Amino acid sequence: MSTFNSDDVVFSARYFLYYLGLFFLCCALYNTVTNQVSQMYRFFAVISILLFLSVGMAFWLRIYFELEVNIHTIFSFSNPRFLNQIQVWLVIPLLYMSILNIKRNKNIIILNFALMLSVAVIIATDARGISIALFSVVILWSLIDGAWRREILTLSFKVAILGYIIKLIILSPVPGFIFGDGILDFGTIRTDSPGRLQLWKDSLSLIDFLGGGGGYFVCTSEYNDSPKFGHPHNSMLQALIEWGALAAISYCLLLASLFYKVITTNRRIVRVSGLSLLAGFAYSFVSGVLVMPLSQLLAVLSIAIFWHRLKGKSPSQKGKYTNSFSSLLLIAASLIVFSLIDMGGERIEMYQSGFLQNEQIENERVRIDFWLGHNCS
Structure with a gap:
């Protein structure tokens, strides 16, 4: 819903496909681990x-x-x-x-x-x-x-x-x-808040029940020079602003379920893999843990490990998928691949054009969200 509520549906759809690709990767790693x-x-x-x-x-x-x-x-x-x-x-x-x-x-x-x-x-x-x-x-x-x-x-x-x-x-x-x-x-121990409280306060004005779609926060930041960062440094706020209230509620319920499983399970490996996730998600409430690509990859791997330890190896699904479902997966995977190629090509072209030396960079109006520069269409 948030994608169709976006000012630029195609742009937001590419963000959605990126996260869908991470979900597919998590599924692929499930039995690999x-x-x-x-x-x-x-x-x-x-x-x-x-x-x-x-x-x-x-x-x-x-x-x-x-x-x-x-x-x-x-x-x-x-x-x-x-x-x-x-x-x-x-x-x-x-x-x-x-x-x-x-x-x-x-x-x-x-x-x-x-x-x-x-x-x-x-x-x-x-x-x-x-x-x-x-x-x-x-x-x-x-x-x-x-x-x-x-x-x-x-x-x-x-x-x-x-x-x-x-x-x-x-x-x-x-x-x-x-x-x-x-x-x-x-050295000394810092006791100040490096702009977090003001950032979160500014971010509240961007909340929409349906969400603004993927990339909404960073584009608003670059166009309006406010908020001052490319992401809200809070994963719950990010979900609420970009994907809407239903997505944010689902995210909180998943975290609550994870916490409950960690404290009630009798299997230590399940508890440890869950604790690793809790550490990452706890840090994501003050940092862009779930935004930056390298951290995202380790997050996906950690989720796959916890998922596998929780459920065990899934039985063979060979021959159980219908042709229509297989075709749907193929179409989704193709869209993800072509979307990533298109987004990567845009960045390469922009960097080769000398974008990193332009006035927007000098005025610090370019935010970091996945990559530096040309985040918005």
């Missing part, structure tokens, strides 16, 4: 280490050449929050695998090292939102899992302390003290 969850969780450790290196390389090089260092000097990420939005899906599974290996007397060095590096990056990038989300989920986990409570709290505390020490020694302030100005600056 059958016997590979443990391997995927171990691979999360590799991702965490690489994320740390993407931060560390920038810090070390800039310090060595005596350049300014702050949370925005992040190698390979234009915004440190994009990095944190990936991390939020990784920490809880890594904590689970580490405790499980302790129980089984297996090696935990790499898993614990990845956890400590994750903490170091979160502190170095001054990421309060993800810190609160992960802290809350760890406390919730310890409250509902009495058998593992001691291990959860003990390991979390150790990882947090050692991660902070790694941050001090390897990232800041010790490297700056040795190679830079010789000043030990331990």
Whole structure:
């Protein structure tokens, strides 16, 4: 309904097809993750280490050449929050695998090292939102899992302390003290709200019962220079503004169902995969976790893992689909592919035209939503 309520139906339909494509991807991953969850969780450790290196390389090089260092000097990420939005899906599974290996007397060095590096990056990038989300989920986990409570709290505390020490020694302030100005600056804890409250207040004026359609928020932001960001930094507000009240209510009910399942299930792997989702969705209430593509991919993977652990492997559906249903799936998949090709082609053409050097960029009127620039038709 929101798509047809949009000022530009074709433009909003392409957003709808994008999210439909993510749903299809989640369905495709559902049976793919059958016997590979443990391997995927171990691979999360590799991702965490690489994320740390993407931060560390920038810090070390800039310090060595005596350049300014702050949370925005992040190698390979234009915004440190994009990095944190990936991390939020990784920490809880890594904590689970580490405790499980302790129980089984297996090696935990790499898993614990990845956890400590994750903490170091979160502190170095001054990421309060993800810190609160992960802290809350760890406390919730310890409250509902009495058998593992001691291990959860003990390991979390150790990882947090050692991660902070790694941050001090390897990232800041010790490297700056040795190679830079010789000043030990331990930084301060921010207590302000970086425009969130005003952003949410401005966003309320965009609410429509039917929704404005996909891309409505970012287009309004670019055309009117208000609100000041490309998305409301709140997934519930995003659903309400773009997809309407019914979609927002459905979203809240799904989250409530997820929370209920996490606290009532007797299966630990279901609980852990659900807690990982809760961490991601909790962070999405103050950040664009469900907007940025890399984070979206990990969100889809995490949902597929939880879905599979909750329901188990589905029986073979071979021969059970009618020709009409198969044709409908083929048409939808084709529309998704052609829509993505069209959207990608627009961006390539726009970037080649020198769009990034134009006046709109200089006036900071271009918002980020999936990609930079040319968000609106």
